Amino acid sequence: xxxxxxxxxxxxxxxxxxxxxxxxxxxxxxxxxxxxxxxxxxxxxxxxxxxxxxxxxxxxxxxxxxxxxxxxxxxxxxxxxxxxxxxxxxxxxxxxxxxxxxxxxxxxxxxxxxxxxxxxxxxxxxxxxxxxxxxxxxxxxxxxxxxxxxxxxxxxxxxxxxxxxxxxxxxxxxxxxxxxxxxxxxxxxxxxxxxxxxxxxxxxxxxxxxxxxxxxxxxxxxxxxxxxxxxxxxxxxxxxxxxxxxxxxxxxxxxxxxxxxxxxxxxxxxxxxxxxxxxxxxxxxxxxxxxxxxxxxxxxxxxxxxxxxxxxxxxxxxxxxxxxxxxxxxxxxxxxxxxxxxxxxxxxxxxxxx
Ligand code: ATP
Numbered sequence: 001x002x003x004x005x006x007x008x009x010x011x012x013x014x015x016x017x018x019x020x021x022x023x024x025x026x027x028x029x030x031x032x033x034x035x036x037x038x039x040x041x042x043x044x045x046x047x048x049x050x051x052x053x054x055x056x057x058x059x060x061x062x063x064x065x066x067x068x069x070x071x072x073x074x075x076x077x078x079x080x081x082x083x084x085x086x087x088x089x090x091x092x093x094x095x096x097x098x099x100x101x102x103x104x105x106x107x108x109x110x111x112x113x114x115x116x117x118x119x120x121x122x123x124x125x126x127x128x129x130x131x132x133x134x135x136x137x138x139x140x141x142x143x144x145x146x147x148x149x150x151x152x153x154x155x156x157x158x159x160x161x162x163x164x165x166x167x168x169x170x171x172x173x174x175x176x177x178x179x180x181x182x183x184x185x186x187x188x189x190x191x192x193x194x195x196x197x198x199x200x201x202x203x204x205x206x207x208x209x210x211x212x213x214x215x216x217x218x219x220x221x222x223x224x225x226x227x228x229x230x231x232x233x234x235x236x237x238x239x240x241x242x243x244x245x246x247x248x249x250x251x252x253x254x255x256x257x258x259x260x261x262x263x264x265x266x267x268x269x270x271x272x273x274x275x276x277x278x279x280x281x282x283x284x285x286x287x288x289x290x291x292x293x294x295x296x297x298x299x300x301x302x303x304x305x306x307x308x309x310x311x312x313x314x315x316x317x318x319x320x321x322x323x324x325x326x327x328x329x330x331x332x333x334x335x336x337x338x339x340x341x342x343x344x345x346x347x348x349x350x351x352x353x354x
Contacts, residue, residue, distance in 0.1 A: 008295055011062040011069035012039040013089075013261075017269030019072020022284040025332045026070070029285065032339045033307075035292065035300045040066060044074050044085055056085060060092055063259055070291055071263040072284075075271065083130045086267065091124045093261070095254035096150060097157045098123040098233065100265040102240040102250055107313045109323050110245045117221045117240055118167060121233025122154040123254055126182075128230045146182035146229070151189045157255075158227040159197045169201040169224035170194070173210045173232050186229055207232045214239055241266050248280025248321045251287035253294070262291040277327045280319040282308065285335065307338035 014020040023039075030037060042059035063069045076084040089095075098121040104113050131143035158170055172190040176183040187204055194202035201224075205213065213220065214236065228236055241250045252265035264283040273279050285308050292301035311317045311334035318324025319331060 007036045007038055008068075008297075009038045009040050009066050010291065010295075011042050011059065011066045013042050013044050013059060013069055013071040013074070015072025015269065016045055016075040017073065017271040018274045018279040019269070021274065021328070022072065022279065022281050023070065025281050025328070026284055026288045028332065029304055029307075029335055029339065030288070032336045033300055033303050033343075035297065035304075037292070037295070037297070039070075042069075052082075056088070060089070063089075063093060063261070067259055068291055068294065069259075069261045070288060071261050073263065073267045073269045075269050087128055087130065089261065090254055091128075093256055093259045094124065095256040095259065095261055096122065096124050096153050097253075097255045098237070099161070099253045099255065100237045100241065100250060102237075102244045102265075104244050105249065105309070105312055107316060108245045108249065108318070111215075111243055112218050114222070115218055115240075115244055116223060117218065118161070118165075118225045119228065119233065119237040119240055120154065120158045120161060120225055121228050121237060122150060122230050123233075124230070125150050126230030144179070144182055144231075146185050148185065148189065151186050151229075152193070155186075155190045155193050155227065158225050159193060159200060162200045162225055163197065167200070167223060167225050169203065169221075170197075171210070171221060171224060171226050172202070172204045173207050173226055173228045173236060174204060175207050175232070176204075177206060183229065190227065207236070210236060211239060214243070218243055238266050246280075246321050247283065248319065249282045249286075251283050251290050253287075253290050260291075260294055262287040262294070277329055278320050279328050280321050281328055281331060282312065303339065303342065304335070307335045307342065310338050311335050 012023055014023045040062055042062045044055055044059050074085050100119040102115055102117045104110060104115045125145045125147060127144045129143055129145040132140060134140050162170055172187060174183040174187045176187040226236060241247060247266040247268050250265035252263055254261040264287060270279050289301040289305045311331060315334055317326045317331045317334045319326050
């Protein structure tokens with residue numbers, strides 16, 4: 001990692017839509033909390049020109065040098081023939097695991113309260129292999145790739161995560177009754193590997209049932225991990241984000257052996273709400289806190305997430321997406337004020353872990 005004179009440089013890919021304005025808020029909050037992190041900007045935007053490739057390679061080099069990146073979502077235009085760059089970044093940097101921790105925040109209106117579910121999703125193969133072709137007009141073949149190596153990697157990651165973070169149960173979500181070979185391999189590997197982790201409970205659940213259970217009785221997954229192949233993981237994680245308050249609230253981590261990218265969980269651009277001072281910056285703040293914890297800067301992360309938690313709960317600063325009337329800038333200012341107040345007191349406040 002790029003650490004000079006006690007400061008860490010991280011790559012920032014602001015992306016499209018609300019991304020650039022949200023990162024300017026993260027920068028302000030980092031400055032207020034005197035976080036020893038510098039941003040190296042790598043502006044990848046929706047773009048069909050040749051410069052696209054040059055910018056992309058520069059972004060990859062920057063992340064490889066710094067080890068970590070904070071990222072907004074890059075718009076994928078339908079007419080763009082290339083593999084989406086959000087996807088290409090994850091496969092080039094071998095970010096095999098996507099982790100989304102869905103926790104209810106008190107006072108934030110949602111369909112269910114007291115949820116605490118971790119979603120772990122395979123992030124680089126399956127339906128996202130980018131292998132589609134048309135052997136004859138009117139016929140398209142889309143390949144879903146399942147490899148033993150990558151399945152073992154994500155299943156091992158999920159069980160190790162459960163041990164490290166005291167999660168009691170792993171639920172493997174699949175459709176092995178229909179996709180007998182691909183999902184069958186996923187289920188077989190998960191079922192075999194559970195034997196090595198006797199302290200963790202294990203169950204498997206077919207994806208359609210898992211979707212229904214998650215919406216109707218999500219509490220049954222509390223304290224556990226839902227372990228999923230790529231596409232089911234995308235859909236189920238988004239459902240879970242919806243259950244705890246929506247796209248403005250939850251962050252997502254993309255972890256590989258060497259590099260990591262931190263972003264919002266639902267990977268939206270929020271183009272329609274950009275520049276209006278109405279987007280909820282919470283998911284971006286939490287992504288930046290996830291990154292600080294990954295860098296071992298836990299105290300700074302806790303400092304910022306406590307300030308955010310107090311603003312959202314005790315102070316009730318709610319943006320429109322969660323039923324309030326506050327502007328983006330109101331929440332940013334509340335977080336900054338809370339950090340300043342705490343810095344004046346010069347004592348650490350309780351870590352609420354959001
Ligand atoms: P586009 O269609 O260009 O992708 P969009 O704004 O129409 O952009 P998405 O980016 O897919 O839609 O976002 C989905 C929904 O989530 C939209 O209604 C958007 O306003 C909302 N949303 C996304 N991020 C946030 C946020 N940070 N705060 C509040 N609402 C958000």
